[in-house]
Amino acid sequence: GAVVSQHPSWVICKSGTSVKIECRSLDFQATTMFWYRQFPKQSLMLMATSNEGSKATYEQGVEKDKFLINHASLTLSTLTVTSAHPEDSSFYICSARPQGSTQYFGPGTRLTVL
Amino acid sequence: GQQLNQSPQSMFIQEGEDVSMNCTSSSIFNTWLWYKQDPGEGPVLLIALYKAGELTSNGRLTAQFGITRKDSFLNISASIPSDVGIYFCAGQSAPGTYKYIFGTGTRLKVLA
Numbered sequence: 001g002a003v004v005s006q007h008p009s010w011v012i013c014k015s016g017t018s019v020k021i022e023c024r025s026l027d028f029q030a031t032t033m034f035w036y037r038q039f040p041k042q043s044l045m046l047m048a049t050s051n052e053g054s055k056a057t058y059e060q061g062v063e064k065d066k067f068l069i070n071h072a073s074l075t076l077s078t079l080t081v082t083s084a085h086p087e088d089s090s091f092y093i094c095s096a097r098p099q100g101s102t103q104y105f106g107p108g109t110r111l112t113v114l
Numbered sequence: 115g116q117q118l119n120q121s122p123q124s125m126f127i128q129e130g131e132d133v134s135m136n137c138t139s140s141s142i143f144n145t146w147l148w149y150k151q152d153p154g155e156g157p158v159l160l161i162a163l164y165k166a167g168e169l170t171s172n173g174r175l176t177a178q179f180g181i182t183r184k185d186s187f188l189n190i191s192a193s194i195p196s197d198v199g200i201y202f203c204a205g206q207s208a209p210g211t212y213k214y215i216f217g218t219g220t221r222l223k224v225l226a
Contacts, residue, residue: 044216046214
């Protein structure tokens with residue numbers, strides 16, 4: 001139980017384009033989902049907290065207009081990196097939290113911006 | 115802001131040896147968690163700790179929530195090659211937010 005999937009697992013895009021990453025909880029409902037970014041050989045840094053049906057809460061220093069988050073259902077949250085640039089290249093990981101439980105993490109999406 | 119420091123940063127050990135790593139913070143946490151991350155994958159939960167002083171085991175893994183609520187350690191007994199990976203501690207400080215702060219990570223390499 002508590003499986004979280006992400007799609008795509010990797011994506012390469014040109015600078016200036018937008019990329020959408022999906023995060024799904026497959027066997028549970030998640031009122032809260034989280035988005036993290038991880039640069040090579042570094043730790044996971046929380047970008048934003050996504051609550052179903054409401055606006056996401058962004059961590060300090062994360063541009064909400066650049067990283068658009070939508071949590072339209074209890075099993076799906078999306079992260080759109082708008083006008084991506086090479087410095088946005090990173091490993092993006094989502095997590096989902098069943099009611100009263102810990103976070104379960106997705107397998108991650110590797111984004112490379114050329 | 116809050117930061118979790120893990121030590122050691124990396125370690126090489128022989129198969130069969132026991133491993134110990136810890137995580138410290140300048141702030142108090144209400145929940146401590148230990149995750150393992152393999153290359154190119156998301157973190158997988160190993161152990162969750164909810165009370166100061168709590169000692170919890172999961173197979174060959176044992177973790178403790180420090181009495182001061184500012185630290186935690188993870189022990190792995192009789193290491194095997196598949197224990198290779200990066201181990202992260204994570205702390206939840208604010209009740210109800212369920213936000214985690216991740217530690218700096220300990221990279222473990224096991225020599226067969």
